[in-house]
Amino acid sequence: MELRDLRVFQAIAEEGSISRAADRLGYVQSNVTARLRRLEEELGVLLFHREPKGVRITEKGMLFRQYADSILRMAEESVRVLKDDGTPSGILRIGVVESVTCGNFIRLISRYQRQYEDVSLRLETGNTAELLQKLKNAEFDAALVTGELAGANLTVDWLYTDELVLLSGSPLSGGGADLLKQRWVVAPAGCPFRARLEQWHKDEGVTFRSFLEIRSLETLLGSVKAGLACTLLSRSVLSGAYEQLYVHPIPEKYRYIETGLVRRHESFTSSSYRVFARLVREEGV
Secondary structure, eight states: OOHHHHHHHHHHHHHTOHHHHHHHHTOOHHHHHHHHHHHHHHHTSOOEEEETTEEEEOHHHHHHHHHHHHHHHHHHHHHHHHHOOSSOOEEEEEEEOGGGGGTTHHHHHHHHHHHOTTEEEEEEEOOHHHHHHHHHTTSOSEEEEEEOOTTSSSEEEEEEEEEEEEEESSOOOOOGGGGGSSOEEEOOTTOHHHHHHHHHHHHHTOOOOOEEEOSOHHHHHHHHHTTSOBEEEEGGGOOGGGTTSEEEOOOGGGSEEEEEEEEOTTOOOOHHHHHHHHHHHHHOO
């Protein structure tokens, strides 16, 4: 079994098609088919069900994929370790929750790219749950996420405590539990802000049911500004077009949340990442 065989298997699993995997790898289809057949014969199991419009991974194939992905990641990381001469270069992959991008983040990224032109930054946004899962799968070098980070079994290279506030497009009356009598706009499940809002409802014995679910932070904040609904977010999102939103304090119990730059304990820290982490610690996001 060669690394090339594992890359072929991985490409087929990701594409769901032998022909698309061949195109992606730059191989002729017959070569990919032959390699897959030899790999299945060597392992003594069927890795894919052949179907009219592609392939479907088998249960054994899903199990093997975990090991194949891990082996390929280790192989790639070993090359990065040996090539790292202390000069920031290569690809740096960072996951980012959208709420982080509203503050100093873009200026920080701009400064980083000006100083380290040989680094190719790959940024991907998502909610905390999605980003942490991808970080666990070694799809990122690190992630800027929000939530309860102390028990996440990760190395935290920077940590900041932000204030959560209720945001609306017009003044609201009342306080405490009375603030819950609103129509809400929230991100999909997995968002720590939504989880905090749901917990507040639960503790007050109020059913959380009158809400819009919007994935895009820009669209979410736009709906608040238009007066369609209220939301719960970190104070740091109040910039640019959203500086004039109405801000309402919430009970102390739900008010503070952590944002951190985290990575896997065992991960190799490249020169590119080390200077990125240092910049985050110096300037914040």
